[in-house]
Amino acid sequence: MNRTAKLIMRPLARSDRDAVLNLINADRLPGQPRATAADLTDALKGRSRHDAEWWKALDAPVTVVAVEGGAVVGVVSFAVRRKDDTGLILWLHCREREEVAAALVAYAVDALAGRARLEAFQFASALGLGLEGLPVRHRPATHAALLRAGFRGDDLWSYMRADLPLNIPGVPGVRSKRAGDGWELTLSEGGRQVAEASVSAPEQGIGVLRWLEAHVTGRGFGRAMLGSAAAVLAKQGAREMILYVDDDNPRERSRVAAKGLYRSAGFVEVDRLFSYVR
Template sequence: MTTPRSATQLSVRPYAPGDEPAVLDLVGADRLPGQPLTTPAMLAEALAGRSPIDTDWWAELEPPTTEVIHDEAGRVLGVVSYAKRPSDSAGFILWLHCREEQALAEALIARALDRLGERTAHAFEFASALTLGLEGLPARHRPATAKALHSAGFTGRDLWRYMRNSLPFSGLPHAAHVRVDEGEDPPGKRLEVREGGELLAEATIGCPVAGLGVLWWISVAPPARGQGLGLALLGTALDLLTRLGAREAILYVDDDAPPGDTERDRTAANRLYDRAGFTEVDRLHSFTRRP
């Protein structure tokens, strides 16, 4: 195939073990603040169709196909991984990297769609093993890929706010009588505040990876809201992440609730994180294309 980027003849072939360094470079070129450097072990998990996050969703897929696009000299310029889900026959573009060259993104997306066939296709629907929980495409950092998806007929959905903060972070209150237990899914710690056996607040943090810790969840029961308990538990959780070796904390806010949906409204959560010094890195989008 040829692309508008040049007159160079480009070819697509299956990923081979010798492609590992080039593919890791491609993934690393798209790395966001607050994300670890992708290791060979992380890439191996992604190639095998496994992920420590969104594990159950990955288990529903057929083994993924991963292909690279290269020039006449054999230089790997991009990579795409895709799979089908037998339960509903949907197709998934799982991850794609090409140093944000739109022509390459378009070629890789077209290749995946051709191989998936005529079916509903999703892209960047859930987190892969290449990142620490990115459940979508960071639209501001990956504009060429987003544009290529739209050009291919995909419709995007703005689903998550991705945020980070440096640790240690001082100035936050701390919750009293916090119980800390081991967490399994995902691996980490579960913090609880109870009164008379009643759960008032809880938080879940991940075990730090390369100095990066994730706040997966924090919640305050309705009767205990408005008393500063959420901010205090957040302060305790961030201190615990620091003691576990984290130098940065990241989190994700699913603030895609439509107007009037008070059950899923995240205004208070966003205000809490802003107050605690977190800054927005990007918005995470997922995409769907109907046949």
């Protein structure tokens, strides 16, 4: 039985928004907040505080829903970046039904036909907390649909999370200051900065480690800074901490030591994040 024959594709209507929000949150990953109506509004208008400059370069997104038996069973949003004639699939949700994922991808590819290049899941939307790619373990049907449509998938990020508090302590002497919507932390020794980190303000009890760098290695400064960053987040009410590791190019930048540190502190890899080109 060909279930795709029952699917009707049409532009998203205002009355579809609750159903679309339910689809989005059905795909929510561990360590990610629930998407809100305000988040959906931002995504539909092509706005995001994550990767904001990338979004500003796009034409207004087009969002289409797949309807089956009167119910919204899938949604895809896509747009054009005119400066390089690229069509982009921005986000897609369908409870990982294979036939719906395939239909949504096919519709977007058809609508973007004639562009010099097609891309998918290249940067973070307003619907998540910094997810710059498709989490392929949790989204196998969407991943498969993109590959069948001729896209190449690039494995770019390790997405990791941990419960707070971590099993490593902070250290005295770390300075923290408010910076934008988060905090910057520094650790100095003998008047020299030896480590630094940045964390976001918690959202729905989830804080993000944006970056961490130890300028002196082999002294445990990275571990000390990680413990201190986690303590700052816990003090602000965070119950979870997430981070992203760009481990896609080990020859140029090894992340073996960093991931070893995170694992030793209690972080686990939730998923691999892929981006796509065609």
